[in-house]
Amino acid sequence: MTRLRSYLDSKRQGGDKIVSIYLTAGYPTPDCTPRLLDSIVKGGADLIELGVPFSDPMADGPTIQESSQKALDAGITLQGTLDIASDFTKRHDIPLLLMGYCNPFQRFGWEKLAKASAEAGAQGFIVPDLPPEESAGVQAAVDAEGLSLTYLVSPNTPAERVKIVNEKSTGFIYAVSLTGVTGARESLPEATVAFLKRLRSQTDHPVLVGFGISNPTTAKEMSEFGDGVIIGSALIKRISESPDVDAACKNVEEFVRSVKEAV
């Protein structure tokens, strides 16, 4: 069993819903990231998804497209992101995953990356453009270091594909709440609940629900049908709307706390 899974299981057994927070590494600048992560932890997050920026994020909406581009313009690299991860895991106990697209990871080299990530204390990866069909080599590299590779399942994923994801998952399943790109939405379609109920009946793995969750109300609603929620764009928006880093840290902490208290 992976460390990530033990952690999530203990949360589940304690009846605690998980709040997982995504933050684009290097946004708005690389030196802001450690402080923002600290604020996310202070707010009560259970899991960190540290975004590795890519120039062509095809599954992301405008908010994360922009945060990724700004982070790249500010000079963030994959090595820089690993350094941030390493610093974070020395100071905090909550698990950190790297989330990003195939190409930067592959360019770095998956085996080398898995080793470097393990050394940095990261516990795994979420790669939206790496479906099970393409993950064999990556899975082996990740498994060898005792890390987790998280697969995504969406409302249109047929039962036989959920089965494949079940077999391969070692941490949790990332339930994509709707067909679409990332980005905060006021509310989620009715079909989302039916999808989450179906998924619950199809898997024993922890299920975290992401895409479109923007406020404590939706977070509470969604967490009832899974083991927790994932929030990204709504948090990034709060950072982008803040006048300076101090304000951003404060807003982030308050927002995460409001979500954690709601679920």
Added chain:
Amino acid sequence: MDGQQMRTNASHWPDEQGRFGQFGGKYVPEILMPVIEEVEAAYRATLDDKDFQKELDDFHREYTGRPNPLTFADRLTVELGGPKIYMKREDLNHTGAHKINNVIGQLLLAKRMGKKRIIAETGAGQHGVATATFAAKLNLECHVYMGEEDIRRQRLNVFRMRLMGANVIPVSSGSKTLKDAINEAIRDWVTNVETTFYCIGSVVGPHPYPMMVRDFQAIIGREAKAQHLALEGRLPDAILACVGGGSNAMGMFFDFIDDKDVKIYGVEAGGRSGDIGDHAATLTYGSPGVLHGMMTTLLQTNDGQISDVHSVSAGLDYPGVGPEHAYLSETGRVHYTSATDAQAMEGISLLSRTEGIIPALETAHAVYYLKELAPKMSKDESLIICLSGRGDKDMETVAALMEKEINS
């Protein structure tokens, strides 16, 4: 053309996973997996479907105007003093380029699948125009994503698309060119996955697109081969085409891959210089990576970010290339080279002056390469160049560049 004939080169099909060697595959968000599987199943079903093949054939003949001629370029042949040069006239197709071949196939497939909403990306505008054209003919709703930079460069094509009822959506993200238009089309696709068919314009994207687009374009090479055989009684000694994403080239090359004596050349956009950011010569300077759902050769930074690219021609302005080209480059079956912006301008002048044919800027890269290739071949030999499109759309750009040259 029946299903059996379409599969003559069965040995070159990608494997079950959609791989050409290490290249290809399906690197897409889970949301799209069921959809691309549905497209593949529907596509494979058409191969043995006589009604579908007849419909396709009828539109090629009566709407596009196929078969287009294989024209002997007698003056160009004399000028270059080498092999006999034949031109495969994709520029004479309805809409003025090879793009319509693929669009007819994909939209007939979309209609079969009951998808009434069509999305497409476009660079130079030729694929967008072809999609708008045939969507109008089939009464399908059509949305075309186009980079703001390309909209500026290709105003006339934007007008043509709108005239035919398409919704042209400007893309302001990233470099505002073809790759960003593809990103935006993919985002639309994951959002409207139930109703929408993504009509990809080149041999790129996740499997089955590189295979399917190639098959729909392979009519170019099949016709050219038969026409050359009829005229010369043998195969050509060389064939060549320009390569951006690489659909006209894959269409031209595919039927000749097994003809080992036929030398094959692909000409990429060399841009302003060989420095990164100054060109779009992916196979000359690139390295393996994953973009737009495929493993292929990419122009990228050491940190795995996609590089900016430049070409005078919007249609070649792409940091990737079809995975089958990446494979054919790796195996050495096809020789890939590049021509610069300035050389492409020479190519335009050369063909216009000698043959009275103004080629598209994209095509002009391949035309220029004739100047390098012809002296290395003998007068007893022959070659075919794929004239992928006509140059009308580029006249504003070309005029501006030529006037600048004259005035400087």
